[in-house]
Amino acid sequence: MKISFILLLLLFYLQNALASPLIVAHRAGTADFPENTRHAIDLSLSNEANIIWITVQLSKDGIPVLYRPKDLSELTDGNGLVSEHTLEELRLLDAAYYFNQDGQYVYRGRGVKIPSLHQVLLSYPDVRFIIDIKSPDADPKIIANAIIELRKNIISPERLTFYSTERKYLDALPKYFNKFESRHKTRKILANAVMADKCVITKKNKGSFISNPKKYYAFELRRDVKVVESFTLGKGTTRTQLVWNQRAMECFKEKENEEAKVLLIGINSVEDYELAKSLGADYVMVDSPVAAKYWH
DSSP states (O other): HHHHHHHHHHHHHHHHHSSSSSEEEGGGGGSSSOOTSHHHHHHHTTTTOSSSEEEOOOOEESOOOOOOOOBBBTTOOOOSSSGOHHHHTTTSSSSSTOOBBBTTTTTSSSSOOBBBHHHHHHHHHTEEEEEOOTTTTTTTHHHHHHHHHHHSSSOGGGGGEEEOOHHHHHHHHHTTTTTBBBBBHHHHHHHHHHHHHOOOOOOOOTTOOOOOOOEEEESSSEEEEEEEEEEEEEEEEEEEEEEEOOHHHHHHTOOOTEEOOOOOEEEEEEHHHHHHHHHHOOOEEEEEEEHHHTTT
């Protein structure tokens, strides 16, 4: 009897653990460490992050590197666009120059560099990455070709999932890649589910060949939006907040959209983590893996 009770208790805890969303370290832990660096990846993994979110741009010599802002002067001791510098030039910069922790530039001058994407993927062969394509001035086909070539030369390429706020970069990638649906599509489905209580998801034609049936969606847990309504005498705009609820999550995961995975962005408190967990989110994006390791 006692053994049966212990087994049931163990099963209960295992089920709860399996139901917990996976922790995605935003920019490899932007609140804790110099973002998009190997140092940040190492420390986020040591703080139990499950997946690492990194941002890439294309260098002057066509190599994807880890860097987010438009100008190098925002985070490094350099200046100008990433696309104006070769990989070797970028490697000379201090990637942690402006990282401020408690009023101190604690990583400045400690050899934290801008890494290439290829270097990172080879160094962490068992780590799952979400790769956010920024490159504001890169041709989508050129950056897609660079990523395709790179993907061929790493172990377990299926561990990579791609994201971009710009649909053109996602569309340029092959259909067999793991990639998130566009923000526009995700926002539209979410708005219909939350505001109109309608689940509207465009289905694939039955005769079409789907090489990768898995769907990925990413959106903020809460997002300020403007709602535009049409009236007889014109249009009206209302500001409101779009917040995920159970109906919305069920919509994204309904039967005809099988294998859908949902990532909720902006989870930076234990309260929001618990809400995301109760909704059934698959992944949560956090700025601080150091804090998040205590949530689950």
